[in-house]
Amino acid sequence: MNFKSLTIAGVLATTLFGLTGQGASAATPSPAAKDLIIVNDFYNKLAFMDDGYIRFVEPVAMGKEVTKTPIGTWKVTTKVVNRPYYKGHIKGGDPRNPLGNRWLGLSVPGGAYGIHGHAVGNESSIGKDVSSGCIRLLNSTNVKLFPYVNIGTKVLIVNSPKSFQQIAADNKYTVKGFTSAQTTTPATTVLTGKFTGHADSNSFEVKTASRYEVIQRGNVNVKSLQYGSTYKFTVKKGPAGQNVLVSYTK
Known part of the structure; x- marks a missing residue:
């Protein structure tokens, strides 16, 4: 899936879980x-x-x-x-x-x-x-x-x-786009897509042309991001392989 x-x-699941009641298993x-x-x-x-x-x-x-x-x-x-x-x-x-x-x-x-x-x-x-x-x-x-x-x-x-x-x-898990075993922080890259997350969370989603990407906000103030608007997000890879926001422009 x-x-x-x-x-x-x-x-749909979140709606269902909200109706299950105390201690109910999904x-x-x-x-x-x-x-x-x-x-x-x-x-x-x-x-x-x-x-x-x-x-x-x-x-x-x-x-x-x-x-x-x-x-x-x-x-x-x-x-x-x-x-x-x-x-x-x-x-x-x-x-x-x-x-x-x-x-x-x-x-x-x-x-x-x-x-x-x-x-x-x-x-x-x-x-x-x-x-x-x-x-x-x-x-x-x-x-x-x-x-x-x-x-x-x-x-x-x-x-x-x-x-x-x-x-x-x-661990034999197929990682799409994985090309290197390097664990040092690489250069920055730019992701262009629609902001589809919440600006007050530790991370948010961006809908690019091909898929969803998750970006951690890091120390960048993202409160001006508007849901559904398209931005260019400059990101770098964090120590655990995650996208960490460096800056963004509309």
């Missing part, structure tokens, strides 16, 4: 061999790859030194909206719930490990090693990612200085 189709499906979709999630403890970042292209690269909180996030190859086994936090007896949907409002359970044996959001007000934890072993995303990012992930999607948890493209290629 390509990303444009997923976008439509994601809108319907089980078929596994998607073209999808891959990579979580890199070296950078504290997560990448979602669809059909050979990186669609999201976002910061994550990971396990503390005594409760490290388990390195390995796993799969997504469950998708739950408003999962209760059983240990703390906190109901799903409660703003104090440290799991946020979306849970992607992983096949790690011997414990409940997953990709999830955070309690309201705990946004500052993202990007740090503070969890009990789970992978913690911003709630806004988790809501965006959740509809696109299928049951059975492979999840690689690594600790590596390599780019996401190289990690994917090393």
Whole structure:
């Protein structure tokens, strides 16, 4: 399933998930061999790859030194909206719930490990090693990612200085457009396309002539970007292989 189709499906899924109620599991979709999630403890970042292209690269909180996030190859086994936090007896949907409002359970044996959001007000934890072993995303990012992930999607948890493209290629995942194992920052490139994201998020989407691209805003102020307008975005590759905005013109 390509990303444009997923976008439509994601809108429908988000509507459906909003009606499932506390602790309800989403319907089980078929596994998607073209999808891959990579979580890199070296950078504290997560990448979602669809059909050979990186669609999201976002910061994550990971396990503390005594409760490290388990390195390995796993799969997504469950998708739950408003999962209760059983240990703390906190109901799903409660703003104090440290799991946020979306849970992607992983096949790690011997414990409940997953990709999830955070309690309201705990946004500052993202990007740090503070969890009990789970992978913690911003709630806004988790809501965006959740509809696109299928049951059975492979999840690689690594600790590596390599780019996401190289990690994917090393694990026999077909990376479209991948040409080099170089992990140093390359020269800038220009992407021309329509702004289709949200200017207040850590990253946004650009619809080019051939596909969607995800760009991280970096330190650039993007509040003047208008939805649906076409811009020229000058980007460079970040240390994890993501597009990082340098500047833009209309």
